[in-house]
Amino acid sequence: MATQMLPLLPALLTVLLVSWTAAQDCRYALGMEDGTIPDSDITASSAWSDSTEAKHGRLSTGEGDGAWCPAGPVFPSGSEYLQVDLRKLHFLSLVGTQGRHADGLGREFARSYRLRYSRDGRHWITWKDRWGQEVVSGNENTYDVVLKDLGPPIIARMVRFYPLADRVMSVCLRVELYGCVWKDGLKAYTAPVGHVMDLSDTPVYLNDSIYDGSKEAGVMFGGLGQLCDGVLGGNDFMESKELRVWPGYDYVGWNRETLGQPTVDIEFHFEKTRVFHTMQVHSNHRHTQHVRVFNEVVCEFKASLLSPWAEPALSLQVPLSDLHDPSSRTISLPLGGRPAQILRCRFSFSDRWLLISEISFYSSMNTHTPDLSQAGLPMAKDDSSNTAILIGCLVGIILLLLAVIAVILWRQYWKKLLGKAQGSLSSDELRVHLSVPSDNVVINNTNTHTYSSRYQRIHTFPDDRDREGEYQEPSTVLRPREQPHYGEASGAGGSVPHYAEADIISLQGVSGNNTYAIPALSATPTDCPPLPELPRERLLFKEKLGEGQFGEVHLCEIENPQDLANLEFPFNVRKGRPLLVAVKILRPDASKNARNDFLKEVKILSRLKDPNIIRLLGVCVSSDPLCMVTEYMESGDLNQYLSHRVLLDKTGPSHNTPTISYPALISMASQIASGMKFLSSLNFVHRDLATRNCLVGGERGEGEDRGGERQIKIADFGMSRNLYAGDYYRIQGRAVLPIRWMAWECILMGKFTTASDVWAFGVTLWEMLSVCQEQPYSHMTDEQVIDNAGEFFRDQGRQVYLSRPAVCPQGLYELMLSCWNRDCKLRPSFAYIHSFLTEDAMNMV
Template sequence: MLLYLLLVLQTKANAQIDPAHCRYPLGMEDGRIKDTDISASSQWYETTGPQFARLNREEGDGAWCPAGPLEPADVQYLQLDLRQLTFVTVVGTQGRYARSSGNEFARMYRLDYSRDGRVWISWTNRLGKKIIEGNDNAYTSVIKDLHPPVIARYLRIIPVTAICTTVCMRVELYGCPWTDGLIAYSTPEGQILSSPGHPIATLNDSTYDGVLERRRLSGGLGQLTDGVTGQDDFLQTHQYNVWPGYDYVGWSNDSLGPGYVEVEFVFDRMRNFTSMKVHSNNMFSRGVKIFSSVSCWFKPRLIADWEAEPVEFHTVLDDRNPSARYVTVPLGWRTAKGLRCRFFFADVWMMFSEISFRSVNSAIPTQSPPVITSSHPTEDSSMRTTLDTVTTPNKGASTDDNSTSILIGCLVTIILLLVVIIFLILWCQYVCKVLEKAPRRILKEEQTVRLSSSSDTIVLQSPPVPPRVSQMDPHYERVFLLDPQYQGPAVPRNNLPELSQSAEASGFGGGYAEPDVTQCTPHQCFQSSVPHYAETDIVSLQGVTGSNMYAVPAVTVDSLTRKDISVGEFPRHRLHFREKLGEGQFGEVHLCEAEGLLEFLGENTPLPEWDGRPVLVAVKQLRPDATNNARNDFLKEIKIMSRLKDPNIIRLLCVCVSSDPLCMVTEYMENGDLNMFLSQREMESTLTHANNIPSVSMSDLLHMSAQISSGMRYLASLNFVHRDLATRNCLLDRRLTIKIADFGMSRNLYSSDYYRIQGRAVLPIRWMAWESILLGKFTTASDVWAFGVTLWEIFTLCKEQPYSLLTDEQVIENSGEFFRSQGRQIFLSAPPPCPPSLFELMMRCWSRDISNRPSFNCLYQALRPHVTH
C-alpha cells in the first residue's frame, strides 16, 4: 500500500498534462534516443544514415539524407521509436551544415505517428493542414509547436518538396511521458447547440484521429486528451480562428435518447485504476450541467466480456457556481485494460473538454471490487466530494498550514518505500540463488501448483477438457521444470502405428464448411502416426537468431553433413543492404536487394514472375566473431534448408559461404508476418466495406490456417520439429501465400513473446506444450500444440497475446496443471468468430496426451477444402 500511496501522491501533482509546460527534449540531441531506435526509409551514404539526424550535432556527414534527389511524389521518412507512449508538443528541425561543407535542408515536412507501430496516422493541425514549415537555411534550428499535440510512441518525419532537390535533416522532439496509458476512446459524435440570440456552438471532437462510423467515434484520441481545458463560457476558446464551442465535446439529452453518454476507453496494458478526472462545463443558465452520476464497467482484456459489477458515483450538483470544473470519480482500485463509462445527464446538455486517469501500471486484481456510491452521502463524504468537484479560488492560510505536514508525510512514505524495495531486491536475489543451486523437485500427482491471487479474478471460458487417461504415463513421472538438460525417453519406432490416409473432410454449412474432425480417430490420423523423437534422438540447430529452430533427427543431420549444399554461391557484391530486419545471439537478418538474382536462379526460380521491381531478399548473416559451434550449426542449417522445397515453407535461394561473413539468402515476404498483417485488420462486414477499412473474411482465415497446416505437414513428413510455430513466424508474400519461417525470435517487436530462463534459454512458453515446458521434450506433437495456439491467434486477428491474463510464471504453473490432469488447467477461450468444430480441433491440439492430438496430416485434411488455387 505504501507504493500505491506514493503513486497517488505523484499523480496528484501531474495528473493532467499542460502542453505549455510539457516541452522537454526527448533525447535526440543528448543521445537518450539510441541509434537503434532511429531508422529511415533510405540513406544516401552510411555517413548520412538516420543515426546522424540529431539536432545541433555534427557526427558523420552532419545529418540524415535520404537516397537521391527528392521528387515531389517521393515519400522518404526518418522514424523514431520513443520506447513509450509520449505526449509530443514540439518538433525542432535543422538542415545539413557539416562545418560549412553542406547546404541541404527541408523547407517543408509532414508528420506521421503511431501508438502501436502498426496503424499510422497523418498529423493535421486544428484547421486540417498537414504541411509544417521547415528550414530556409542549413544551420538555424526551427522550432514548431504541434497544435494539436501528438500522443504516440513512433513518429516519422517526412520531408516534402515542391521541386526535385536534395534534402537533409536533423531533428529533436519535445514533450513528456504519457502516463495515462490511454490509447483510444470511443464516444458518440459531438453535436451542435443552436439557440435564439446566441452563436451556434459546434461541439464536435475536431482533432479526433480515429474513425467516424454511424455517428460514433472509435479507435483514436482527440480533444479530450489534448491538455486544453475549456473555459467557464463554452462559447469562448483558447485557440484562434476557430468556431465557438471548439474546446468542448458536447451532447444533448434530447438527441441521444437513453439519458446518458457512453464512452469507452482502451489502455496500453492492464492497469489498476484509482480515479478518473473529467473536466466538465457547468453553465446551467444555458442548460449545461456536469453529469449527475456515472457508472463504469471494466474488462481485463479487449475480447473479454464486461464485468457484471460496475463502479457507480453520484455527483454533488452545484446550482450556484457556473464555473467549469474537474469532477474526480473514484474507481476503487479496479483492474482493467478497457473501461466503459455511462455519464448520466443532469440537464439538457453535457460538455467535456478533458478526461484523464490515475492508475498504477502493475495491475493487482481485487478479490471483491467495491461498488462506490454516494447517493446518500454523509457530511464528511459530501465535503470531500465538494472539494473535488468545485473550484475554490481562495484557500488562503489553510493550504500553507497543511503544506509542512504533507511534505513530512511524503518523505516518510518515500523512506518506507525504499526500505521495502531494498528488502524485495535482497529477497529476490536469495530466491534466485536457491532456485539455481537446489536440485529439482519431483512433482507428485497429489501436489498442486497454485496460481497467484490474481487468478481469482481471471474469467476464462473453460471448454470441455479432453479425456484423461486412466493411468499416469510412466514417461512423465519425473518432471524437471524448465530444465533443457533433461532427456526424455525415446519411443521405439517399431511400436508406432502406420500412417493412415483415410481422413476426410465434410462440407460446411452457412456458406462455409466447418472442419470435420470427428472422422480423425486415434487409430487413423492422430499424432500416433508420426514418430515422437525424444531429445536424445534430436539435434537442435542454434542458427543465426540464437534459437533452436528446425530440430531434426540426428541421423538426418549426420547424413547431410556429408553432402554438398544444393543451392548456388551468389556473388556477395550483388547484395545491396536496405535495412536490418532483426538480430539474434549469433547474427543478423537484413533486407537486401539482390541484383541479377532471377538470372542467377534460372528456370528453377521459386520467385513469382518479375514485374520490373527490384528483387528483395532476406539475408541471414553470421557474425564474424561467432563461436565454432555456431558456425557449424549455421552450415548445417544451410544444408537442411536447401532441401526444404514446399510452397508453404520459406525457401533458401542461395548462399555466400566462400568467405566471411557466412550468409544465407531466403525469400522476402512483402506483406510481413501474419501477426502484424491480421492485427491491422477487422472481420469483414458491411461497415468495413463502406468505410474502406482493411478486413479479412472467414474464408481468408480458414485458407491461412490450411496453408500453415500444409507447410507443417511437409516438415512433419521429414521428421522436422519447428519448436516456434506462431503467427509471427508465418510470412506473407504479395499474393498472400503463407510461408513458415523462423525470424520471430530475432525481432525486438516480439521479445515479450519469449520467456528468458536465467543463464540458459529463451522459450516461447505461451505456445509450448506442457511436456516441452516441464520435460524439455520437443516433438511433432508439441508442434501440433503450437499450431492450435496459432489457430487461436488467427481467429482473434492477433489482437491479444495468448493467456494475456497470466504472467509467464503462471503460464508455467498452468502447464503443471496439464501434467497432473486434475481438471484445473486453464484453456484459451473460443474466439468469437471461430466455428465450433474448429475450436474443437484446437482443443484436441491441446490434449494432455500426445496420442490424442491430431497429426498435421489430419489437420490438413480437415482444412484442405478451404485452400484456393
C-alpha cells in the first residue's frame, strides 16, 4: 500500500506546500518595526518636519513625533507617498498601517491609501485587488494596526504608500510589509493573452487578470501575473477559491484553433543568470471538456538578453498517465542544470484547450542562491479565523504526509543501501552506518552528544528528538578513549591527531553557526585571563551581518579605539580612524542554556590567538543583551572580494576590473592553511571552512592592488548571513549543512575531524583558483551532491571530483585531489599543506 501511495505523494505534497507557502511562509514582517530595514531605505515625497520624516514611518514605534507626515494635505491630488526599498525582489502578501498616536498628542491617520510598486525602481505599477479596485481601506483611529491581505500578492523591490483623504486634512502614517524573499528570481514573463471559452452560453474568461505588464497584439509582456501568484487552480476550472470572481479565474487558458499554432510559447525573464534544475507546471485536465495536460515541452536557454539561444534546445516528453482522471496536476520537468537568464518554453497542445494555473522553478544562482531564510522574524497577526483554520489544517496534513514519507523513504533507503554495501563492508563499518538513524551520532563507534538543531543529520526520522527552536544540552561526557593518529603525508611535519575520535563538546553559537567543535576537556579553559569589558555605548551600529536562533551578528565601529586602554590587541588603525568590529549579540530572552553556551563560547574563542584567526577583542556582559566583540576585516569576506576580480595574466590589465595575481591567491591560501594548522594543533575542528568564512584585510577603495595580496583571517559566522543561505543544504526550510564543502564521511556518518577540514580546505582552494565565479558542483543539485558522497563511500570509481580550474597548475590540483582522498588517513596535514603552498606552489606557473 505504501509503495502504491508513493507516486501520488509528491504531487499532493506540492499542492499543499505551495498553499502553505502562500498562507504561512510568506507572511513574515520584513523589518520596518524591528529596524531591519535601515533608515536610508525609507524615503518620502516630503515631510512636515525633521521629527516626522520618512524614517519615523515604522509600525508600532514612536520615534520622533510618532509617524511620517507629509508636508501638506493629500487632498485632492493624492501625490504624497512613503517609499520602502527592500533592496531585492520580495513576494509581499500583507501590509499593515497605523496612524500617529504620539501619546495622545497627535491624531492623524489615513482612512485609505493606494499602493504602487516597482521591480526596477523605474517602472511603477498601481496595485489593484482581484476586482480592479485601487483604494485600500486604512485606519479608523490613531493606535490600532490594520492588516490587509494583498490579493493578488505583489512581487516587487520597492513599495510606495499613498495616503488618501476625502477632504483637506492632515494625515500621518506608520507601515509594515509582510512577505518573504522572491526565491524564483523571475521578474517578467511573456505569453499569449488568454482566451474565452463558451460553455452552454456561459463565457469562461481564461485571461491573466492580474498581469501587471503590457498587452499588445494578443501578447502579454514585461510583467508578472497569475502564473506565479502562488494560487493553484482546482479540478473544476469553472470554480474558484476566490469569492465574487468569474468562472475560470484561477487559470490562464488558450484554445489551439484561436491561437493558430500547436504550441503555447512562454518566455521567462530572470533578474540574473541562474542554473535551472526543475520547472513545475500546474495544469488542468478536464478532458470531458477538451482540456488536457500538454504532451511535450521544448525549452530554449539564453545566457542574457543579447546572447543567442543556446544549442541544443531541451525537449521533454510528458507521459500522460491517468488519462481518464479529470484531476488537475502538478508536472515536474527536469531542466538538467542548464544556466540561463531567459527561458523560452513551448507547451504542446494535447487537445483543444491548455489551462495552466502556476509555473515555478527550482534553480540556483551561478555563484550564490538568493537569500531566502526569514526564520526568526515576527509573524503578522491576522484575525481572520478562516485563514487560521486553513493554516491549521494544512499544517496537520503536511506533518502527517511528512511522517508517512519519512517512514517509507527510510525503509527503502536503508534496505537499498545495505543491499549494496553488505558485500564489501566490515562489521565495524556496518555498525557505523547503522548508527545514523539513531538519536545519537556515532563517531568511530563512540557515542557522543546529540546534534544541535542547527547541525542535524542529513535524513530526519520520526523518532528524532531534535526540534526546531529547542536547545539540546550535550550529553554526559563519556570516558575518553585512545586517539588514533593521523598519518604523515609526503614528508609533512609531526603527525596530527584526529579530532573527534574522543569525546567532544559542540556549542550552539549565538548566530546559530555551531562551527568550532572542541575536545570536552577544552570546554572550560583555566589558563586564559578575563577579557576586557567594553563600554557598549562605544559600539556604533553600521549594518546587520546575519542572525540565528539565539542572536544576531552586527557590523559596528569603535571610534578612537586607542582611547580604550583595556583593548590590548595591537590595532593597525590610524589615529582618528574608527575600528570595524563584528558584534555577536545574544537575545535578552534566550534560555539559560543558551546564555551558558554564550559564556563558554567566549572562553573558547579567547584562546584563539593567531595572526590568521579572527580575534575576540572583548565582551559586554555586565548587563543584557550579552555581547562579544570580534575583529572584522575592512574588505569583507574572501568570496565577495574575489568574485569582483579577474585573474591578472601575463599581458597585464586590459580593463578597469580589479585584478588578483596567482601569487597573491597562493599567499592568501597559505595564510588560511596557517590558521587551520593553528586550529588543528588545539584539536579544534572548524566544520565550515569556505571563502565565505575568511575575511580580507585592507581598506575598501584603497590599493585595488592590481595583482596584490591582502591579509586573510578565518572567521565563523558565514552560516548566519542570508547572502550565503544557498550554500547550505536545507531540511524543512532551515539552513543545515554546507554539503558542497563537506567530506563524504561528514555527510553520511556525521564524522567531523581535522581530516574533514582538510577536505573543505581543498574545496576552498578550488573556489579561490576559480576566483569564486561559481559554487562548487554548480552543475549538481543538492541531492546529487549527497549521492556523490555515496559514490565515495562505495568506492567503485564513479565518484565525481571538482574539475581543475583553468589557472590551476597540475601540481596544485594534485594537492586538491589528495585533500579529497577517500581514506581520511591519507589526506595531508595542514602543516604539510602550509609548507607546500609556501615553498612549492608559489613557483608553479
